[in-house]
Amino acid sequence: MDISRRQLLKYSAAIAAASAIGLELPLPKNAGAVHVEKWVKTVCRYCGAGCGVYVGVDKGKVVAVQGDKDNWNKGYLCIKGYYLPPILYASDRLKYPMLKKGGKFVRISWKQAMDLMVEKFAASIKKNGTHSVAFYGSGQAYTEESYVMNKLFKGGLGTNNIDGNPRLCMASAAVGYVSTFGKDEPMGSYDDIQHAECFFIIGSNMAEAHPVIFRLINERKQKDKNVKIIMADPRKTLSARIADMHMNFLPGTDLAILNAMAHVIVKENLYNKDFVGKHTVFKKLVDPGPPPKVTKVAWDEYVKFLDDYTPEAAEKISKCPKENIIKAARMFAQSKATMSFWCMGLNQRTRGVWVNNLVHNLHLLTGQICRPGATSFSLTGQPNACGGVRDGGLLSHLLPYGRLVAVEAHRKEMEKFWGLPEGRIHPKPGPTAVDIFRGFNKGEIKALWVACTNPGQSLPNVSPYRKGMESKDTFLVVSEAYHPSRTSELADLVLPAALWVEKDGTYGQSERRYQYLEKAVEPQGEAKPDLMVMTEFANKLLTALGREDEAKKMFSFKNSEDVWNEIRECSKGTVYDFMGMTRARMKKEHGILWPAPTENHPGTLRRYTLKYGDPLLKKFDPQAQDISFYGAKADGNKATIWLRPHKGPAEPVDAEYPFALTTGRQIEHWHTGTMTLKVAELKRSAPDAYAEMNPDDAKKLGIKSKDKVKLTSRRGSIVLEAKVVDVPREGLIFVPMHYPDRLINALTTDAYDALSKQPEFKICAVKVEKV
């Protein structure tokens, strides 16, 4: 069969699709010759789902992409995934270091750039002390990059002035897991989707934000008619399309709903007495502090606490019909296995940790946990927020692999591991994301390095922080793949960063899956892998501070594998233990879920359960018969059911600002759009931000779709096109967050959760005017 090139391409594509669903098509002559020299196994650059991807390379360029059907995503990608190659070849890729001189950026050499950075940071440390410098990292940086910067700041410099953008997206989930189970990260895995009979999805538009995980749920529902899906969200998103029940509620009232579900479960005797008795304790906050004071309470006090949250009372608070609350509680408790998913709708809140605790409460009360299909699963926004930042300890209160800067024994452990003098690691947690930029505004932080993230667009209440970043009195370095971004435009020095498959490294993703990303092509121009730049900087800065020997000892890494091997050693003996994840093994396999303590350990689908294969359970709790929440040693290896009262948002609506504004994603774009808005097709498909409003609200204000509307909060205003559609509930305005020319974060609030310090992007009060 002779076929044209186009036919060949088409047939190759058909084979890929057919094989993904288990069909076989006959191979045409020359099939497979799609002008690809080699296929390189890697991982998608976008969200935290961690879809396996192969990139096709031809003549040194990435020319094709296909899903990895041997990975968990079974070869599926979302629309962003299959447009990955163009992000590498955007016209605004930054190819050379650029220095701002007289308000304009001019090209300089790498040597000049590095010398200047070292000089500025060293001078500031010498003059103003070690806490006058800071690093703001990213859940998109590779694990090795985050590790090196953490080691430099906390170990080399003795300052905890280091935080990352996962503080804006995952911190509440992390503190939620730690406060309930003693240690961070979900105990389950995507495999649980294949076993669950009830899915409880709250505060997540999975269909657009995590489409391939959503597909697994959809596939599960299609295969088994007993599967039920409950969607709780103030918007009727695309995700609600497959839901059996949509719980619609006033923004910020979900704490009342979750407590009311617990109320129903207790009153109707649907809770698992045996599980609750064996594996849980009850706690409440008695003084918010700081530091917060917590006390243990008895079951009876918990039951009494729930008396305030009858379905009727919750309906009054939330406007969610009590019948739906009762039905959801029964479905949750009575299914053979219930799996919860949530994302930013819960995390980006001033009560983010509390609402995370309340989801865990439902699982603990009903025993819907630690067995196939029964688990509480936090979705992740960025590809390496879990691996590089949460697990690796890049946040300002953490040390690697579950250790805390505030715990002396943990500091000593890390000082010994890093070969540092005792007392080097500072005992006080450093400033978190928003506070780093507040400190920069005030001039308390004089030199700041921002890498692989875009705070000039993504910070809440962004306008005052943009002014600080632009200040001539401070020094801002930005490592970026593109220039200008809304952050790099404010920088003093911009460093060109190798992007995605232009470098190698490790991602750790939602289900504790660690995956290796192989380098496939050379970086553009003079762009370098951040790891190379960071290691050089660490060596030179410590040398400039008179600690050359220490620099040599700490930062003698030759490549990312050297760093990875140190990271594995650092995880050894902790609950994360991934000594078994050698680089050679990760190159070969399609992701491994920690813990994987030995090289022949296959990885762990479910933690805290002996029956389902947690390899560390007996080590940390030798007496355990099956389930043990061994991260919570102080509570006798029991998880905590929290008494968390309903509290509304920091900025409730009022007569002057009567609408709640929420921000979020569209399927075509990702985060601040630095990558997806460079893909012409995605940009044409979703070219601009809009203000999505409920038809009843629009009618009252005389607004039609495409009318210009002005949204004003207490911090700023923006004019957008209206999109009148029956998606948001009455009183709610939704605006996508991706567009650099539409700084929606000029309106959002920087009020943050007292425990996680995660800002409340999801709710602020606005007024709406037709213009």
Added chain:
Amino acid sequence: MIVPVVSVIVDIENGSSEAVLHSLAEINNISVFGIKENQIAAVIDGEDMDAVQNTMKTLYATKHVTGAYPVFACGYE
């Protein structure tokens, strides 16, 4: 970089294959290569990239379609 050929898996509701196949037949640049249970293997063969993207949008909006997921994309200069 152009990506003129994209294969997709179209997920559909139980018992809707006939209706969906009928709908897909009315879309010019999509070819169906196979169907298994509630999944259709198809290829979008766009004259230009906007056509591919528009077809994806059409797929999302098609009745009984619960999702459309690209699995392979390739192109040439």
